[in-house]
Amino acid sequence: MGIYIADKQDMPWVNEQYEQAGFVPSHYDHEHIAIVTYNDQFAGVGRLVYVSEDEAEMGGIYILEEFRGLALAHQLVEHLVQTARDRQLQQVYCLPFEELLPFYEKFGFKPASSTLTSIHTAVAKKHQWCLDNYDKNVLLLTLI
Template structure:
């Protein structure tokens, strides 16, 4: 198992898999995209989208079906959380399906208190879109 940052040459594979699950394509302009490999094959992807210098969204976590059950998502999210820590971001958002709440809590993510927390407008708009367009409930978490 290995993790490395995606390059422009990797974008075709990345976006092909994001398309399969209905995720927005990556372009590397305001993102850090990480690739997980397993036995020298692409096994998964995840990304950090920078909203501005103090805030980002961690997401786009996808493990190719044949590689699921190998704890690759754990390694990937841990890697991405470390990347956000290196940048000293004030806030990192995550919009997972509700069934993944416990998974993300292991990495320090917590639910927003909508009465007390200020939320980035782009993230709030995306959260509303997700809730309207996905069959599963989507949470709004912060690191």
């Protein structure tokens, strides 16, 4: 297992995974995109999307089906949270499906309604898009 930081040449693969998952595509220029590997194969992907100089939305956590059950999502989220902390971001949002709340709480995420008075407009719009487009409930969390 390892983490590989995507470069521009990896973007077709990254967005192919996001298309299969029904996620919003990535845009290399304002994102930190991490690919988790297993036995030197790309096994999953996740990202920090910078919405301002000191705010980001962590998301797009997707592990390919054949690599699930290997704790790769844990490694990927751990990397993204550490990257956010290393960059001293003031706010990190996350928009997971409701059933994933216990997983994200392990990393310090809490429901935004209990922690924030204002939410970045881009994140609020994406949250609404998720609520409108997914059959499952999508939460808005922030990193504490």
